[in-house]
Amino acid sequence: MHPSPDARTAAADGGVIHNIGYRRYEGPRLGRGYATRSLYQQSLRAAFGLGRSGRSKVLPMVVLALPLLFALVVAAVQIFMKMEKPVLDYTELLDGIGVLTWIFLAAQAPVLLSRDLRHHTVPLYFSRPITRADYVRAKFAAMTSAMLIVTAGPLLVLYIGALLGRMDFGHHTVHLLYGLAAALLYAVLYSAIGLLIAASTPRRGFGVASIMGVMSISAVIARIVYALAGGEWADVPEKANWAAMLSPSWLVNGFTNQVFGLVTDSRVVHAPGAGAAVLFGAEILLLTAACYWFTDRRYRKI
Amino acid sequence: MSTVIATDGLTKRFPRVTALDQLTVEVQPGVVGLVGANGAGKSTLIKILLGLSPATSGTGRVLGLDIATEGAAIRERVGYMPEHDCLPPDVSATEFVVHMARMAGLPAAAARERTADILRHVGLYEERYRPMGGYSTGMKQRVKLAQALVHDPQLVLLDEPTNGLDPVGRDEMLGLIRRVHTDFGISVLVTTHLLGELERTCDHLVVIDGGRLLRSSSTASFTEATQVLAVEVTDHPQDALADPDAAVRERLAAAGLSVAMDGSRILLVEIKDDSTYDTVRDTVADLGLGLVRLEQRRHRVAEIFTQPADRAERTGGPADASVS
Numbered sequence: 001m002h003p004s005p006d007a008r009t010a011a012a013d014g015g016v017i018h019n020i021g022y023r024r025y026e027g028p029r030l031g032r033g034y035a036t037r038s039l040y041q042q043s044l045r046a047a048f049g050l051g052r053s054g055r056s057k058v059l060p061m062v063v064l065a066l067p068l069l070f071a072l073v074v075a076a077v078q079i080f081m082k083m084e085k086p087v088l089d090y091t092e093l094l095d096g097i098g099v100l101t102w103i104f105l106a107a108q109a110p111v112l113l114s115r116d117l118r119h120h121t122v123p124l125y126f127s128r129p130i131t132r133a134d135y136v137r138a139k140f141a142a143m144t145s146a147m148l149i150v151t152a153g154p155l156l157v158l159y160i161g162a163l164l165g166r167m168d169f170g171h172h173t174v175h176l177l178y179g180l181a182a183a184l185l186y187a188v189l190y191s192a193i194g195l196l197i198a199a200s201t202p203r204r205g206f207g208v209a210s211i212m213g214v215m216s217i218s219a220v221i222a223r224i225v226y227a228l229a230g231g232e233w234a235d236v237p238e239k240a241n242w243a244a245m246l247s248p249s250w251l252v253n254g255f256t257n258q259v260f261g262l263v264t265d266s267r268v269v270h271a272p273g274a275g276a277a278v279l280f281g282a283e284i285l286l287l288t289a290a291c292y293w294f295t296d297r298r299y300r301k302i
Numbered sequence: 303m304s305t306v307i308a309t310d311g312l313t314k315r316f317p318r319v320t321a322l323d324q325l326t327v328e329v330q331p332g333v334v335g336l337v338g339a340n341g342a343g344k345s346t347l348i349k350i351l352l353g354l355s356p357a358t359s360g361t362g363r364v365l366g367l368d369i370a371t372e373g374a375a376i377r378e379r380v381g382y383m384p385e386h387d388c389l390p391p392d393v394s395a396t397e398f399v400v401h402m403a404r405m406a407g408l409p410a411a412a413a414r415e416r417t418a419d420i421l422r423h424v425g426l427y428e429e430r431y432r433p434m435g436g437y438s439t440g441m442k443q444r445v446k447l448a449q450a451l452v453h454d455p456q457l458v459l460l461d462e463p464t465n466g467l468d469p470v471g472r473d474e475m476l477g478l479i480r481r482v483h484t485d486f487g488i489s490v491l492v493t494t495h496l497l498g499e500l501e502r503t504c505d506h507l508v509v510i511d512g513g514r515l516l517r518s519s520s521t522a523s524f525t526e527a528t529q530v531l532a533v534e535v536t537d538h539p540q541d542a543l544a545d546p547d548a549a550v551r552e553r554l555a556a557a558g559l560s561v562a563m564d565g566s567r568i569l570l571v572e573i574k575d576d577s578t579y580d581t582v583r584d585t586v587a588d589l590g591l592g593l594v595r596l597e598q599r600r601h602r603v604a605e606i607f608t609q610p611a612d613r614a615e616r617t618g619g620p621a622d623a624s625v626s
Contacts, residue, residue: 025454029407127382
C-alpha cells in the first residue's frame with residue numbers, strides 16, 4: 001500500500017497527526033446478547049481475581065491450585081507404584097475436595113454479587129441494554145463455570161495420570177464422565193445457593209460467613225442424622241442414607257453414586273433405591289430452581 | 303435535531319406518594335437543567351425516561367423512542383451518571399470504563415479505544431491505571447461522567463454531577479458539562495438543587511416541585527431584566543448620624559414612586575418610565591449624597607422557589623406556570 005499524499009505531507013511537516021478532538025462512534029452496537037456474554041466473561045475473570053487487585057487473586061488461585069496438586073500427587077503415586085486400580089474414583093475426589101469448593105463458593109459468590117450491590121454499580125448495568133434477568137443469568141453462568149473450572153481440573157489430571165499409568169481406557173473414560181457430570185451438578189446447585197445468599201447482602205463478609213455456614217452446618221446435620229441412623233456401623237442400614245437429603249453436598253454425592261452405580265459397599269452414601277434417586281434428583285432440581293428464582297426476584301426490585 | 307425528551311401527562315404513583323403528577327414537558331437539544339428540591343421527582347423522572355420504571359399513566363418519548371416499549375433501544379443511545387457513588391474501589395478507571403463500554407454493546411477493541419479517548423477528554427491521565435479506591439471525589443465524578451459518555455450516546459442524564467465537589471472542582475465539572483454539548487454534540491439533562499450553577503451552564507431550565515411542572519423556559523427568560531431599579535447611596539458627607547436611605551425614600555415616595563428596601567442599604571425602586579432614572583439621580587444630588595449603585599434588577603432562578611405561592615396565584619396555578 002502506498003501512503004496517501006496527505007499522510008506523507010503530514011509526516012514531512014513533522015506536524016501532529018493525532019486528532020485530539022471528540023470523535024463520534026459509528027461502529028456496531030452489539031446489543032443485549034453481547035453485553036450479557038461480556039458480563040459473563042468479566043464475572044468469570046473476577047471470580048479468579050483477574051482484572052482486580054493482586055490481593056484478591058490469592059484465595060481463588062490457592063483454591064484452584066490445591067485440588068490440582070492433590071490430583072497430581074495421587075496420579076504420580078499411581079504411576080510410580082505401577083498400580084492396576086486407581087486409589088480413588090473421580091466422584092470420590094470431588095467429595096474429598098468438597099470443603100475447598102465451599103470455601104471457593106463462599107469467597108467468590110459475594111465477589112460476583114455483593115460488590116455490585118455494595119458499591120451501587122447495579123444501576124449502571126440496568127441503565128444499559130441488558131435486563132435484570134440477563135444480569136442474573138450472566139452471574140449464574142459465571143459462578144457455575146468458575147466452580148466447574150475448580151472441580152473439573154483435578155478430574156482431568158487424574159484421568160491423564162490414569163492413562164499414562166496404562167490403566168483401562170474404557171473404564172476411566174466412563175468414570176471421568178461420571179465425575180464431570182457430578183461436578184456439573186455440584187457447580188449448578190452450589191452456585192444457585194451461593195448467589196442467592198450473596199444477593200441478599202451488600203456486605204461481603206456477611207455473605208462469606210452465611211454461605212460457609214449453610215454449607216458446613218447442613219453437612220454436619222446430615223452427618224449426625226446419618227450416624228444416629230446407624231451410619232457408623234460396619235453394615236450401614238439403607239434408611240440411614242435418607243440423611244443425605246439434608247445437605248447439598250451429601251445430596252449430590254448420594255444421587256450420583258446411586259445413578260452411576262458407584263455403590264461398592266453399604267458405607268458409600270447413596271440414594272436408597274431407584275425411587276429415592278428420583279427424589280434426590282428432584283430435590284437438586286427444585287433447590288436450584290428455587291434459589292435462582294428468588295435471586296432473580298430480588299433483582300427485579302432494585 | 304428534533305425534540306430530545308417529550309412527556310405527556312406523565313404520572314407516577316407509589317403506594318403512599320405521587321412522585322410525578324401529570325408532567326408534560328418538551329426538551330430540545332442543548333444543556334437542560336432539571337431543577338427541584340430533594341424529593342421533587344427528579345430521580346423518578348430519570349428512571350422512567352430510561353425505561354427502568356413504568357409510568358402509572360401518561361406517555362413519553364426519548365430521542366423519538368417510546369419509553370414504555372422501546373426501553374432497550376433508549377438505553378443503548380442514552381448515558382446515565384447516577385448521583386451516588388457507583389465505582390468499585392479495587393479496579394482501575396480504565397478497566398471499569400472498558401467494561402461499561404462493552405455493557406453498552408461496544409466490541410472489545412472499540413471499547414478500549416473509546417475508553418482511552420473519553421478518559422482523556424474528562425481529564426484523567428496517569429491515574430487511570432490505579433485502583434479507583436484512592437481517587438479524590440473530583441476524579442471519581444470524572445470517571446462517572448466518562449462511563450456515561452464512553453458509548454457516544456445522543457443524550458446523557460446527569461444526576462447531581464457537582465455533588466460533593468469543592469468550588470474549583472465544581473467549576474471544572476460545569477465546564478466539562480458545557481463541553482459535552484458544545485464540543486461533543488451530546489445533549490445533556492442535568493439535575494441539581496444548586497440553582498446558581500444552572501444559570502451559568504444551562505440553555506433551558508425545567509423546574510419541578512412535588513412532581514408537578516412549575517416552569518419550563520430558557521435560562522435567559524429566568525434571568526431577564528425586571529422593572530425594578532436597585533439604588534444604593536453613600537452616607538451624608540457631613541452628618542454621619544442622619545439616615546440617608548430614609549431621606550431618599552421619603553423624597554422618592556413624594557415624587558410618586560413606590561420604594562421598598564432590600565437588605566439594609568439597597569432601595570428597590572419601581573420603574574415607571576424613563577424619567578424614573580432622572581428622578582432618582584436628581585433626588586440623590588439634591589440631598590448631597592453620592593450614588594453608589596443604580597442598576598436594573600435581574601430575576602434570579604432562586605426566586606421561583608422563594609415565591610411559589612405568589613407565582614401560582616398570579617398565573618392561575620402551577621400547571622400554567624410555563625406560560626408566564
